[in-house]
Amino acid sequence: MLGAIGLALLGAPLVTLPNPAFGGDPILIAIASDPAQMRLYCFSTRCGDEEWKLAMARRQRAPEIDPADLPPLRKVELPGQQRVIGGVSAPATSRESRSMYSNDYRIGTRYGVQAVRDGPTQIGLQFGAGYRLAPLYDDGINRPGAVFRGELNLGQRIGDRARFTQSVQVESGRGDTFVKQSVRLDVEVWQNWKLETDFAIRHDNNGGGGSESAESSIELIRRF
Template sequence: MLDAATPLLLWLALTAPPTAIPTPALPLLQPEVVQRLIDPPRCLAAQCVNGEWQRGAMVSIPAGQRRIDANDLPGSGSRLRLSGNRPDWVKAQGSNARVGMQYGVQAVQTKDTSLKMSVDTGYRMKGYADDGIAGTGPILRGQVEWQQTLSKRTRLSQTTRLETGQRGTYLRNSLQVKTQLLPALTFSSGVEVSRDSNLVGRNKTDATMNLRYAF
């Protein structure tokens, strides 16, 4: 049974202000923790302790194998490279007629044969120039250069250029044979063909014969 004082105690407990109710004291942080929060540790750079990253300290490579170095990692070169150790290049092209970027590759390079191929993307600012189309605007160009030794004194060469854009397509193909008659005398003959899909008046075929003497 509840006595007469019980309702009074319940009323005091419900209406008393929060400060009147004792609260447990919060624990203080340790000095080491406070110092770590104020001055956190810094990350240290990795260091080679026992010379593991030095070539002289590496384990010897078995016979028939080679060591992998930085040149074998992806992105280690500044130029584009194709398989088979074929030299290639990327270079900017610019003149008063056109601007663009060229990518080329030396596809074949032997004692008797040479084959180069290149592709250009750019913008033509002046027509009828640099083996190009009649109009201006974005263009795509391609070129193939082939040289073949036929004999000790005779060499065959062919150059094909093709450009296409908003104003048609222009093609120029040149075939030439050079023969060294004497150490200072060279005879050359060739045929050159030009075709413009948008301007028939530029279509022509020329044959040339030259005798050159070096003084």
């Protein structure tokens, strides 16, 4: 800034002012008649336009940089911008199911709901109505006719290797009622080896007379 002021003073044209009256002192008259004598001396190492020359010299010596040669800017994520789970998604499954079925011994419809399915304990319920075409082909009453069916399933995981399952099936129609209770325990013994145990009790009132049977099985299964 001081250099710019000095350039302005040095480059300004000399103006001859009328001699004011200073009581006739020749020294004062000489100073007043020549304003250039009133300029301040420059005691700086940079006078005039020296700083502009240095800046231009640095700019000429600095190499030109191609923006394409610069490394790409790294994107910085602020706290809270990170996604907790990224790139992973699972389709949601319904807790309810509806279906119609037909086979060689029964036709009908059923409705199912998974009351508890998340976690080690699971509870499921199914019920529906149908018509039995032939008896004794599956678990149910022993004569044809309209029937009502229901099923309750309970599952419990025990540790990382075992699972306990219990189910109760009921079919009723034409005055007969059939009930089946089964208990199952599956244990992972070794890698690709599973021990399966099953115990079932069947009860059929058979028009008031009734019959009951039980069976059990133990199997060691290897998966390939």
